Amino acid sequence: MxxxxxxxxxxxxxxxxxxxxQMGEQLRAKxxxxxxxxxxxxxxxxxxxxxxxxxxxxxxxxxxxxxxxxxxxxxxxxxxxxxxxxxxxxxxxxxxxxxxxxxxxxxxxxxxxxxxxxxxxxxxxxxxxxxxxxxxxxxxxxxxxxxxxxxxxxxxxxxxxxxxxxxxxxxxxxxxxxPIIYIKRFLEKHVGIYAFLVVAFIVGLFIGVTLLLQELPDPLRxxxxxxxxxxxxxxxxxxxxxxxxxxxxxxxxxxxxxxxxxxxxxxxxxxxxxxxxxxxxxxxxxxxxxxxxEAGRTKKHKPRHHKYNNLFLTFFRKEWKLFTRNSQSVNSAVMTILMFPFISYVFNFVLLVINKNTLGDFMSIAFNVMITLSVLSANNATVASAISSEGNEFAVLKTAPSNTAVICWAKIAVTSLVNLVALIVTFVMLTFTTNLSNTDLTLMALLLIILTMGHILWSFQLDINNPRILEYAQKGNHVVDNVNVGKSILIGFIVATLTGVLALLLLMDSTKASGWIRLFAIAIAFLAARFYLLRRNIKVYFNDIQM
Amino acid sequence: MNEVLLIAGMCGGGVATGFLARKLRGEVRIFKRTVEWKRLILGALSVLLFLAYMPYLFSLEEISNQIGLQNGTLPAAQAVLLVVLKWITYFSLAVCMVQPFFQKKNVRDFTAFFVPVVLLLNGIFLKPYAVFVTYKTAYYDYRIVFYAVCLCLAACISGAALWQTVAERDFKEIGKRIGKAALFMLIWLMGFMPMYFPQLIFGHIGQETAEFTLTHRLLIYTCIVFMFGGYVCLRKKSREEKLFFLIFLSLSGYLQYFSYNAHRSGVTGLPLHLCNTAMVLMLFAYMFRWNSVFYFTYLVNVLGAFLAILMPNTGEHLLTDSGALIFWYNHTYAFVLPIFGVALGIFPRPNIKMMYKAIGAFSAYVLLAMILNGWLNNSPTLNPAKDEVDYFFLYSNFFVDKFAFMLPIRNNYVLQFTIGNTNLVFYWLYDLLIWAVFVALMFVIWGIYTILYRTADAHAELARRAKLMRVDHAQLLKELDGRSVKEPLSPEGAHMIKFTNFSKTYAGTTRKAVEDLNLEIHEGEVFGFIGHNGAGKSTTIKSLVGIQSITEGKIEVQGYDVARQPLEAKLKMGYVSDNHAVYENLTGREYISYVADLYMVNEKDKQERIEKYAKMFHLEKALDSEIKCYSHGMKQKTMVIGALIHNPKVWVLDEPLTGLDPTSSWQIKECMRQHADEGNIVFFSSHVIEVVEKVCDRIAIISGGKLCKVARVDDIQKEGLSLEQLYLQYAQKTTKEDMESERV
Structure with a gap:
């Protein structure tokens, strides 16, 4: 035989x-x-x-x-x-x-x-x-x-x-x-050195770029x-x-x-x-x-007794703790909060020295809106995996006798908070670097808050409609090809571009005040629509998410 | 005299047709279809009317050149009266063209009651109308002759409708019906406005329609509102109503286009510009359900019209020039008509086959435009004035001005040859490139449509599911019969877990992971659920605790239906999963505290129980360290504390002892026994038979998704069997059955 x-x-x-x-998961899906x-x-x-x-x-x-x-x-x-x-x-x-x-x-x-x-x-x-x-x-x-x-x-x-x-x-x-992983581990153990290096890097970059920008002729024709x-x-x-x-x-x-x-x-x-x-x-x-x-060193935290107030606070506390104890998310937030104003600073410095007319001011607003929103929405993309990234732990929510859908709003609140801080820092910095009036800057900041909130809600909905809990349960937070994240970035880019174009068109058309009013009307309508849709989707689909 | 003749002709025609239509009985077979004689005659008359109207459309009404009412050939009042009459007549003729093909009551009423009045007015005002059209009283001008023929044909159709109404004594609610017919006219009238109407009445007013001015935006909004409004009003109507709407709308677009464009002199006026072509194609596509033509307009014209609406190149104010008005009419129709076709379900959503057909139609169109451009621009016979013929912008600098890199492509790749006295010129590569770009754009548009369909489907599904939830809730309230939703649906099952015909099928498969499971577990019991890997233990448990949905049957916990009263049922349960579902970055205390909050445990009980269980499981020292530093057993014990923190009546554990050291294992077993002894239910799955045998009061064996045996452990022992032997009997039996079924 x-x-x-x-x-x-x-x-x-x-x-x-x-x-x-390793490719099995994707191959099976295909x-x-x-x-x-x-x-x-x-x-x-x-x-x-x-x-x-x-x-x-x-x-x-x-x-x-x-x-x-x-x-x-x-x-x-x-x-x-x-x-x-x-x-x-x-x-x-x-x-x-x-x-x-x-x-x-x-x-x-x-x-x-x-x-x-x-x-x-x-x-x-x-x-x-x-x-x-x-x-x-x-x-x-x-x-x-x-x-x-x-x-x-x-x-x-x-x-x-x-x-x-x-x-x-x-x-x-x-x-x-x-070498980076070794350096990373070293810095994780020596938080002081890490903080010093980050601040030194940012300050160095700031000084270097400012010196470079000084070289630009003023006015730049x-x-x-x-x-x-x-x-x-x-x-x-x-x-x-x-x-x-x-x-x-x-x-x-x-x-x-x-x-x-x-x-x-x-x-x-x-x-x-x-x-x-x-x-x-x-x-x-x-x-x-x-x-x-290998198991890392023991990290102890002082026990704090929180009285149970409501479900939202329970989830918010948990989300905040997880966020602050995850070096990756903290790094990303720190980079957003520090780098984002920096990008805005450089961009507006260049705009400031360019010889421009009233139209230029409107363009400056439109480009600021576009760039700020693009960066923020890219940062929001993590929300598109917020529920999926719960992984196995989602079982706790599935078995709990409460309206656990509230966790969605807690997750949204944490991301919004980071974005809000980044936006505030940016706009405080912009008051020194642009010749736009404080009213324009405040209105721009408010507009961006509304739009970025709308984008966060939209991104979250992507995850609710197409959760990938099993994949995250298997791979942790290292799922590289989450289609929802890609979609969220794309949507953010489209929203940013459309808003930039609309801002330019509406501010150029008739008076500036009416331009702002119409921009806000559109932004509020967008946020309201996204809020309504997310709420409805959570109500209908959250409990149906399977593991 | 001529007026009398015309009125007599109309009356005679109306009476004759009415009589004929009433008296003719029987059917005739045409093109493999059986048609009533009456419908055939009326249909033929409407086609004749359409054909007779064409030469009239190709003519020019002299009044269309007049700007304002002053200094015209006709007195101002007469001009206004005649243009309004012309408008209503135009609409009435269109109604007569479609009425015989549809059984719509208000259309028939309009044809029966309004059209005769309009025709009569035309007879009375024939003389000034002749001046209106020819600038002189020329009754025998071909334009007036064709107009009179059209009026007579319309009178025939109208007469038939009126005769039918009278003969059937169909006068019920006549006032309301006339009102409805008038409303029908008012709604549609805008679509038939003569293009010269505003310039004749108002003269030159307004300014150029630059991009995104208020006028421009209002026009865009109107277009969008029209599209959505039309959809909302029609989406629930019958197919015939929708079809009538679409055919009538496309007829209106067709007539509007020709009434303005047909008399433009020379070879430049053929309907071969993209959106002009759509005006012709849409009508025939809807009339004959012509797929390839329809999808060509759906995938190409919509984009072209959309871009034209966004960036109009009319250069004139809407009310200044009828050219601007027809531009808007034309592009609005080209934009909304194809979209309506699919949105209202007359044509299905395009698939790849339809896409190929559309590409075929588009290719034929480009080829035709290319040949005509190359020929007509260079033919001294057909185009002696050397007017620029530039269909689909293939011959002019339109694209080159926007994309400079295309200039050398156009100029360097030319195909020329001579036929007779005409030197034909074709920019073959340039034309081919434009064709390829448009074909690519067709796919992009297809992609955009697909996204829109998905969005629409998602919204429809969302609405459906929300409605279903409301219905389910109402049904639950009904079944509770006035009791609160917090009370158990089945009070008789208040002391047990009850599975009734429970089955579970996973999405994407047809095989049942668990099939028809019936089981009751009572208070005070430790119940073991045993089976091989993949037998259905975890699936059953996950459905019980609410992690997975229930495909068929019912699961009740203490009388609460898990599917319909999930929160109440879950409040009674504590669950330890087979994997470590713990947040690694929280400390043990934080995790347990978080779970306690989810189960709404008060602060005092929470602290007491944390201390009690931490002591019991020797976790006091580790409780404030992050869980990621815990060992496997410590994580499992943390989960156990989390599951017991609200002192549940039902404790469910999925493979709780896997990987635990002997001490931890013993601690958990003790805890299970103690919990059951306190009058609670402990339901756990395991494939470690010795453990089950030692801890459980009763067991169930599940194999291949089917429940094989439920027995008390004592009874098994009394029969002189060990649980292992019993289990192996069933396991071997199932393996044999599996092998046999595989063989079959």
Missing amino acids: KQAKEKKNTPYRRVKYLSLM KTRSTKKKAFIWFLKGCVTVAVTAVILFLLSFLESTFQVETSKDMFVSFLFVTQIITLFSCMSSMISILYTSKDNTMLLAFPCTYGEIFLSRIIVYTIEELKKSLYFLVPILLAFGLQAGGLAYWLLVIPNWFMLCLFPVLIGALLSI LVAVYGQFIQKLEGWFAAMRGWSLWYAFIGAAMFGEKVYIFLPLSLAVFAAFGAGCFLIARPFYFKAVSSTV
Whole structure:
């Protein structure tokens, strides 16, 4: 009798199965979709890619036709470099949570495979995610540059380079995450040093940027400095090539410049870096990851006896405690409260020196509204996973004999509080940095409070309508592809853009007072509608959320 | 004399048709359909009326060039009277065109009672009307002749309606019906206003309609209000009513468009600009349910019309020029008509097949526009004046001005050839690019529609569920028969947990995780629920404590229905889950305190019980540390304290002893026994048979979702069996059954 052929337990197979297992949840969800639906989803993704490509193409041709800035190799390298730096930051933060603090680490570490294999499988899974995400940004950039200025070499090399460009920031992120996790742990133990460093960083940044901004001519006449600006821009593109060596190799090879030298060079650097990353990270990975799954030091809190007042306060107290004891959420709140006014400060400083008329004032209000709302709504996106992130603990709510839907309002209150503080700090700072009147600033702040509240309520509703409790129960707070969060950011962006455009249109039309009144009417209607809908959705769907 | 002739002709036609329609019996088969003779004749008359009206539409009424009432050929009062008469006649003719196809009472009443009066007035005022149209009393001008033919045909249709009403003595509530018919006219009249009406009455007033001025915004609001208002009024009407509305509205758009545009001279006036095309296509799409054409307008025209409404390029004030007015009419129709078609359910929501059909229709349209542009712009015979023919903006600089990078594409990729004396020119790549962009936009629009459908469906589902909740609550109150909702629905079950025909099916599956479970657990009992992994233990428990929904049957706790009186039922229960559902960043005390607050335990009891149980489980020292620092057993014990903090009548535990050390395990078992001895119910699941055997009074074995055995532990022992042996018997039986069913 022929014996069934036994599959060999090779490292390749182990890495393959580890990767498949981590992707299992998504794969299972996708398996239930029909082929038509899958095809349709891919088609829609394709449409988005084409649309973004068209926008970038339009931008490039606009730069070329209006500003005479040609689509060159230097511009391509600069584009790549800047976008890769942004991706790197995102990768670093994700890699820390995925590699070291993910809930399934305990399970993976127990499997009969080496830690290097686990590390590799993590990198593979994340790279696949990056490749998918690149459809919306990197691929359109590559396509647009190719259509605008690409030759034969460009199109021949575009696919391998796309892969390398997706993998490269993941590798750097994985490598940098090791020292960062150690530093993070050190700072968690030494809160004083952490606080000092944060304040020092913010102050340093503030001073540095202020000094830089002082260099701007006052008044800044954009038309007058146009030539100078273009020159500087081209100079900056050229300088960027010098700073970003590997990207310069890729750029040179793709634009057909000494392909026989630059192509092997770029490949060699990539291979060396990949191997180096694996070899360096491998010994440290287990050490770093095992120490995070080990029980930490005991954290005691003084018992405080709260008299039971009402359900909302019970939930609010619990939410506040969880929020303040979670370093990630505290960091994010601190960054919002400190960085957000800073961004506003820089933006308004530039606006202040630009030579502008009354229309400019309205534009200043509109842009402030747009930017502030965009940042705030991005921060609100966490609300879109507020209920899901309860995970297993949601069982407590499901079994409690009270109207536990009240927890929704407590969660909303905590997020709103952080946003409110960030907004107040920002507007206090703006009183010193803009020439907008205090009335305008106050009205703007009130408008933003109303709109950001509306967005919070909307984001929360997304989670109520499509909760992902099981996924959060399995992975903790490390679910990277929560569709509700993505939707919330998109909605925030649309609301911010629409409000900016409306603010400009309504303030320009007739008197400023009537413009403000109409803006407030729209904002209040938006908030009222969102409040009504959320309340209704909570009433109907909250108790139906299954675990 | 001519007036008398016309009136006689109309009366004769009306009487003859009325008589004929009344007397003709029987049916005829046309295009595989059986049609009554009467309907066939009336239908043919309405088609004839439509066709006879076309040449009139293609003519020009001289009055349409007049600005203001002063210095016109006709005296001011006469001009006003005639333009109003023209307006009402225009509407009446449209009603006669559709009336034979619909069984709508108010339309028939209008045709029977109002149309004859309008026609009579036209006969009386024929002479000034001839001046109105021709600027001279030219009765035999082709425009007047066609107009007279139309009036006679309308009289035939109206006569038939009047004859039917009289013959059937259908005069019940006649006053109300005439009122309704008048209201019908008033509602629809706006759609048939002659485009030159404002300029004739008011002259040149107002300013250019720049973007987002008050006038512009009001027009946008009107458009939106019209769309939503129409939808709200019609959504609950019958399909025939909806269809009438849509056909009549599209007919109005069609007639409006041609009444203004048809007489524009030359080859530039063909209805081949996007929204103009829609005016023609929509009517035929609704009349013949023409899918490909409808979805072409639904996916392309709506976007075009929307952009035109937002950024009008009329350059004139609405009341200054009839061109501006037709622009708004045209684009409003092109915007709302297709949306109405799907919103009111006349056409289904588009799927990919329909999308392909729409792309096919759009491609044919672009190809036609491309050929006509290339041909007509260069044909000295057809376009001697060399007017610019620019259908779908494919030939002019319209797109190039906005997207400069397209200029070289247009100029460098030209296809030219000569036929006769015409040199045909095609910007093939440029046209292809515009086609591709529009096809992509069709998909984007499709995506937007999909989002809107989902939103609409979500709102409808929300409303449905809210209504269902109200109905359920009302039903509960009815069943409680005047008792408070806080009282148990079944007082007879006040001392037990009762499962009645309970089944659970998970969403997305058809297999029942638990099937038809019937069980009663009484006070003072420790009840063990045993079964293999996946047998249905946790599912049953989760449904009992309210974590999961109940698919079929009923679960009652102390007489409270878990599904319908969830809060009251949950207040009686304490639950320890199979995973550690504890907030890791809270301390043990904070977690227990939080649970106590949820169960509304007063402060004194809460503190007493925390102290009591902390001591019992040796947790005093750890109670103020964050739970994330706890061991597995400590977490489990914290959960146990949380579940007991409100001293529940029913204590439910799902695999409580898994992973616990012997001491912790013993402590929890003791606690369970003690709780039951105090007259409470302890219901717990486990697959550790020894524990169940030692602790429980009664057990139930569940396998494959079905309850196999319920027995007292003492009785099992009396039969000389151990629980393990009994369990294995059932387990083996189930495995065999499973294997057999798999084989089948």
